[in-house]
Amino acid sequence: MTETGTYLYGIARDLDPNALQEVRGVAGASVRTVANGGLIALVSTVSLDEFGEEALHDHLEDLDWLENVARAHHRVVDAASAVAPTAPTRLATIYRGDERVRQLLEERQKAFDTTLSRIGGRAEWGVKAYVDPQTSAQATTEDAPAYGSASPGTAYLMQRRAQQHTRQEAWQNAAARGEEIDTELRRVAEASRRHPPQDPQLSGRDGWMVLNGAYLVDADRAGEFTSMFTRLTERHPDVELELTGPWAPYSFAGEDA
Amino acid sequence: MSVPVSQLDTDATVVQTGAGYSEQRVALVDLLDRLLAGGVVLAGDITISIADVDLVRISLRALITSIRPDDAPSQESGRR
Numbered sequence: 544m545t546e547t548g549t550y551l552y553g554i555a556r557d558l559d560p561n562a563l564q565e566v567r568g569v570a571g572a573s574v575r576t577v578a579n580g581g582l583i584a585l586v587s588t589v590s591l592d593e594f595g596e597e598a599l600h601d602h603l604e605d606l607d608w609l610e611n612v613a614r615a616h617h618r619v620v621d622a623a624s625a626v627a628p629t630a631p632t633r634l635a636t637i638y639r640g641d642e643r644v645r646q647l648l649e650e651r652q653k654a655f656d657t658t659l660s661r662i663g664g665r666a667e668w669g670v671k672a673y674v675d676p677q678t679s680a681q682a683t684t685e686d687a688p689a690y691g692s693a694s695p696g697t698a699y700l701m702q703r704r705a706q707q708h709t710r711q712e713a714w715q716n717a718a719a720r721g722e723e724i725d726t727e728l729r730r731v732a733e734a735s736r737r738h739p740p741q742d743p744q745l746s747g748r749d750g751w752m753v754l755n756g757a758y759l760v761d762a763d764r765a766g767e768f769t770s771m772f773t774r775l776t777e778r779h780p781d782v783e784l785e786l787t788g789p790w791a792p793y794s795f796a797g798e799d800a
Numbered sequence: 801m802s803v804p805v806s807q808l809d810t811d812a813t814v815v816q817t818g819a820g821y822s823e824q825r826v827a828l829v830d831l832l833d834r835l836l837a838g839g840v841v842l843a844g845d846i847t848i849s850i851a852d853v854d855l856v857r858i859s860l861r862a863l864i865t866s867i868r869p870d871d872a873p874s875q876e877s878g879r880r
Binding site (some may be wrong): 551553554591594595597598599609610613614616630631632634635636637638639643647651655658667669738739741742745746753755757772787790793794795796797 | 826827830832834840843845875
């Protein structure tokens with residue numbers, strides 16, 4: 544017989560379990576809840592053949608497998624966070640059984656309560672900013688000097704150095720735009736976090752990613768946040784800005800627990 | 801640098817991720833930012849460290865599979 548484990552998606556408060564009736568978790572499993580002390584854990588059963596230590600280690604580097612699990616995890620978290628404060632857990636958090644999850648709720652009650660109070664009534668928004676290196680370089684080379692009087696070798700070296708300098712300066716200008724945009728967005732957010740720039744091979748994007756920010760925004764300030772985003776796209780026409788959200792507060796769930 | 805066209809869905813400017821919105825429009829790469837570096841970190845009973853998961857290797861695999869047309873990576877992100 545196959546051994547099974549309990550996959551944990553997140554921890555919620557004031558959640559009507561019926562909200563998850565239609566939702567399928569990883570590997571198509573139905574989603575259950577484990578409750579203790581007012582906290583509700585969202586779980587489903589997984590086979591340890593697939594989610595045991597060794598299998599998991601291999602699977603996590605398989606992009607297709609990872610995508611399926613990530614989307615299933617997101618489905619469950621998203622459905623719960625639409626109706627109740629929900630702290631998502633990190634991908635692939637697995638326990639031996641439901642009783643272990645109940646113990647966890649008991650042991651970490653205070654930390655989970657703190658987290659849920661902090662994220663309740665708030666959502667995460669993502670803002671990404673890209674700058675085209677060439678556009679940025681052009682903006683900084685308008686006054687590039689000529690090297691007509693130098694010998695060809697010297698002229699070449701000087702030109703190379705100038706190019707490197709220009710690129711460096713262009714990068715600094717681009718990065719400063721990212722900072723500026725982040726600062727403005729933070730004025731409308733309760734908390735913010737910068738994720739590392741995304742790998743171009745995963746994102747399929749060329750150009751410099753100068754901002755990969757996450758912002759925790761009060762539900763009643765969401766309109767203010769998106770208006771700020773729109774204003775920033777107008778103010779920075781040479782920066783490509785992308786808004787995602789509202790997300791469950793993934794980037795802000797890890798701080799108290 | 802030329803980068804092969806990714807299979808991941810990244811074309812949307814505004815992506816609605818809230819419940820009831822089309823889930824397929826969430827780019828996998830944005831989701832992985834949050835699921836591998838965010839969320840409540842708990843030890844769990846099955847001890848694997850997500851930090852050990854080498855995202856560089858993941859992206860290299862994505863790259864390798866995307867240049868092998870007969871074995872393209874999942875295009876579900878666009879299909880579902």
